[in-house]
Amino acid sequence: MGDEDQNYSLDEALVAVGFGKFQFFVLLYAGMGLVSEAMEMMLLSFIGPAVQAAWGLSSHEESLLTTVVFAGMLVGTYTSGIVSDNFGRSYMPCYKQLLLCLLVDIPSPHSSIDVILALVEIHSFAPLP
Numbered sequence: 709m710g711d712e713d714q715n716y717s718l719d720e721a722l723v724a725v726g727f728g729k730f731q732f733f734v735l736l737y738a739g740m741g742l743v744s745e746a747m748e749m750m751l752l753s754f755i756g757p758a759v760q761a762a763w764g765l766s767s768h769e770e771s772l773l774t775t776v777v778f779a780g781m782l783v784g785t786y787t788s789g790i791v792s793d794n795f796g797r798s799y800m801p802c803y804k805q806l807l808l809c810l811l812v813d814i815p816s817p818h819s820s821i822d823v824i825l826a827l828v829e830i831h832s833f834a835p836l837p
């Protein structure tokens with residue numbers, strides 16, 4: 709009888725582990741990350757037409773701004789997965805948030821669309837430490 713494998717369902721495992729302070733902070737941290745990403749997408753949808761009118765950009769240049777952000781997210785997320793597999797997943801969220809905090813205001817003072825596109829691409833690539 710001692711050799712029998714005990715099988716637990718997911719519900720039983722979650723009840724056994726419980727929900728404490730650590731789980732609360734993990735959910736809070738993940739939720740803040742999701743909210744910040746959603747706010748960035750919402751800002752892109754509102755800022756794009758305003759920047760197009762203020763700077764006299766073509767519709768191609770205005771849509772390139774959003775495309776660059778999504779391309780940076782695609783490459784950055786894929787690369788952060790590889791880096792996380794090699795160096796550990798516990799460090800990646802901290803590095804990502806630190807880089808996002810450092811890179812969020814860099815594009816602000818520039819008025820050239822080329823410089824802003826490059827800086828937004830780097831900002832979107834933030835998951836890579």
